[in-house]
Amino acid sequence: MPKKIAVLIGSLRKDSLNRKFAQELIALAPSSLEFEVAEIGDLALYNQDLDDAGTPPAPWTRFREQLAKVDGVLFVSPEYNRSMPATIKNAIDVGSRPWGKSIWNGKAAAVFTASPGAVGGFGANHSIRQSLVALNVATMPAPEAYIGNAANLLGPDGRVNNDQTRDVLAKFVNAFAAWTEKNT
Ligand code: FNR
Secondary structure, eight states, X not given: OOEEEEEEESOOSTTOHHHHHHHHHHHHSOTTEEEEEOOOTTOOOOOHHHHHTTOOOHHHHHHHHHHHTOSEEEEXXXXXXXXXXXXXXXXXXXXXXXXTOOSOTTOEEEEEEEOSSSXXXXXXXXXXXXXXXXXXXXXXXXSOEEEOSGGGGBOTTSSBXXXXXXXXXXXXXXXXXHHHHHHO
């Protein structure tokens, strides 16, 4: 049985480099992984009052139900101001509550960050990892993926334009398949 993986993309913009890299990772993955993108742009900012009142917004419920059914999560994200974008942090927060019902517990994860800058989203990558520690998510330690100079690694068709980068992506997603098999 293939392992089910939700893909969380930190950028909401239409031409997102990270969304393109996410599609490339999915295309290069082995058949032992089955992916679905979990949209996070419509999740209202977390407010515990809505859970306490038993009136969570419909997108929170949809997201929680979708994530509850997967074995693993692939985070593909830009860096915003040396940290993760609020989209990702909010999705992590929404999934972590109500208390005792976190959908994160025991899942496998991998974190991939891409930036047009030189540092490849290192700060975002590690801020995501930091939150996942507290949620008992088994995050793949290596290979790490900080993709710098990302705009130049994609062609006008939105596909990776060179073999070296394609190889990095293939190694990353194959390692994640092995990691998920071992940890879920
Ligand atoms: C950025 N960007 C950015 N890049 C980076 O390498 N380190 C950073 O700390 C930041 N900070 C930052 C903050 C905000 C609010 C924005 C909008 C952007 C630039 C960012 O990497 C660039 O816009 C990417 O193209 C965003 O990823 P997507 O949308 O292409 O996937």
